[in-house]
Amino acid sequence: MADPRPLLEVRDLSVSFRSGGRDLRAVEGIDFSLGAGEVMGLVGESGSGKSATAMALLRLLPDAATIGGQILFEGEDLAQVPEKRLNEIRGRDIAMIFQEPMSSLNPVMSIGAQIMEPMRFHLGLSARDARLRAIELLERVRIPAAERRLKNYPHELSGGLRQRVMIAMALSCKPKLLLADEPTTALDVTVQAQILDLLYELKEETGLSIIIITHDLGVVANFADNVAVMYCGRIAETGPVSAFFDRPGHPYTKALIESIPDDDTSGRLATIPGTVPKLTELPPGCRFAPRCAHSRPACSDILADLYQLEPDHRAACIMPFDYRIPDQ
Amino acid sequence: MFTPTVKIVLGAIVVAIFVLVAIFAPALAPYDPLKQDLFSRLVPPVWDARGSVSHILGTDGYGRDVFSRLIYGSRVSILVGVSSMLLSCLIGTLLGMMAGYNGGRTEQLIMRFADAHLAFPEILLAILVVAVLGGSLINIVIILGVSSWMVYARVVYGLTLSLKERPFIEAGRSHGASASYLIRRHIFPHLLPMIVVVSTLQVAQMILTETALSFLGLGLPPPTPSWGNVLAEGRDRLFVAPWVANSAGVAIILMVWGVNTLGNGLRERLDPKAAGRG
Structure with missing residues (x-):
């Protein structure tokens, strides 16, 4: 079953936004595969x-953004394919769910009509078949009384239900990859757990690949196989979840892990001093150096690439914890 | 002054009366609007001491019944008002959505052209075109329609621009919806209330412009009973037979008041924040 070629391979991805006559690099040199x-x-x-x-x-950025590098999805470079081909891939092979389930649904359209949309674009289903499948999907994402819900409008549903609707839409064409952009951030804590459980079950059932974007390390620890930590548009550290939490290499990662509240309620929560620098005011050298408790003079000179710490575990730091960097 | 509901009801009643009159004109008009009767020229209206019941609003210089002419004139006004509104709505909405959704060069081209067109007086353009092409019903509708597309384009452009940024449009794109699909199914329905409001107010504007053109002798050719024509004919004998021009004026005022009141009521009802704004 193991396909030697990864489903998604991103090489040297960069995103820059044209703003006020100059280019701001929001993302640079991102490599990962899934x-x-x-x-x-x-x-x-x-x-x-x-x-x-x-x-x-998915090339969903505004027109002011330019994308560099390669996004190889099943060998096809999504950074290069024409918009028309992209419309075939969006929603069918790669689906996305968003942070705000309220505003991601059209308020003047019933949820039934919205769930049926992707199926009608990609699968060419008749209205009747699409409706049957929509009911099936709503049941699949554990929405009770699915058939009656089709006629509802988004404002009639709770936040958790709306996110379930979004997930149902995303899964309607059996995608191979799901991009979940902070899917639980806007939801109550109890609902967050339900949605994550649902995503996990669906993944187990369908063999879907998921990229989950979050600022919640707890979500990552429970849910992900691999992690990539980003800081100022670059990957700071990437690796399997176990290595990442047990043996972090980058001071930023370590500081993030230390700032997770634990059961020990005594003492102050560890924090990272300072704030993320603006894209217009990036420090020279390592971008984390000004906030780093372990920085040294050399950090301001060198913008480190990702060094291999262990197989599959890499960090962009000249002095990663507990690891020795072989001379290049 | 009035609540939106009262405005909508009042406006709708007035508009409905005019529409019914226009539809049933042949049954309602006591005379043929074109029939001249030189023996009963300039008969004053019924409330005048010299007036007669046979001509409620009197007759004009050719002995034509003013009441009948106004009844038939409502057909012209409504027909011209509505069809030129539809034409400008079609052009303006399409271009406005394109400009708002595509942005960039398309936007610059369409919106700068709209600005330039807006700077050019509508009536002047209409006079120019009628003078060259002549004033048939079709010509008038086309001229009025083409010369006010910018009103729609600007409203629709602004709304589309803000709708485009709404997350459900992005979500739609992530499902593989094409630009034209998103515009049709997700943007257009949100524009409808505003389009209805603008359209109502535009009908009144179109009726006024058509009247003005006819009054200037650039509208429909004279024997046609349009309100502007009746007004223009009345102008020549304003001191001898003021009832001709007055009746036409009152009809125009009532119709435009009715349509505008309906439009304002709808606007306040659909967008409460806009209430009180000019």
């Missing part, structure tokens, strides 16, 4: 470029 049935967590603070990366994969 196999069938794998779940990757893309983690970062606001403005780290994680959403821009996800949007770039």
